[in-house]
Amino acid sequence: MAFDDLEYWWSTVRKKRPRPHEGIDFFCYEDSLGKVHYLTQHLVPAPCHGRVVALCPDFLGQSVFLHAEKQEGTSGMYVLAHISPHVHVGQILHEGDGVGQVAAAKGDVPAHLHVSFLQGDWRDLPENLSWPAILAQKKLRFVRPFSE
Ligand SMILES: [Zn+2]
Numbered sequence: 001m002a003f004d005d006l007e008y009w010w011s012t013v014r015k016k017r018p019r020p021h022e023g024i025d026f027f028c029y030e031d032s033l034g035k036v037h038y039l040t041q042h043l044v045p046a047p048c049h050g051r052v053v054a055l056c057p058d059f060l061g062q063s064v065f066l067h068a069e070k071q072e073g074t075s076g077m078y079v080l081a082h083i084s085p086h087v088h089v090g091q092i093l094h095e096g097d098g099v100g101q102v103a104a105a106k107g108d109v110p111a112h113l114h115v116s117f118l119q120g121d122w123r124d125l126p127e128n129l130s131w132p133a134i135l136a137q138k139k140l141r142f143v144r145p146f147s148e
Pocket of ligand 1: 025
């Protein structure tokens with residue numbers, strides 16, 4: 001699912017999201033032989049060098065907040081969501097290091113990796129960290145994590 005999408009992609013009936021999608025979802029990929037692979041239990045690589053600044057539960061697993069310096073000096077955090085993390089707060093990761101495995105499906109929601117980029121200072125993350133608390137923190141803003 002793309003950034004800012006307004007409907008859930010896993011629902012067979014059109015179901016509106018309460019707000020635009022805050023990131024990009026990765027559900028499957030096709031290899032060079034045309035075989036489709038689903039991300040069930042896949043190891044998630046760190047998208048960049050950075051420090052793990054927080055972890056919080058989400059509706060499928062956990063979300064890992066990886067502090068990153070983006071190009072043009074934009075500072076913020078990658079949020080890798082719906083995973084079972086192998087990392088802890090304070091840990092330094094290099095690009096490509098394993099962060100955790102994609103968490104299992106729950107109900108009608110298939111296993112998938114969600115990637116967000118949260119622009120702002122990681123010290124502005126709410127103390128009782130949760131997705132609703134982040135959305136209420138006006139100093140932090142979700143931006144498109146990659147060009148699609
Ligand atoms: Zn998502």
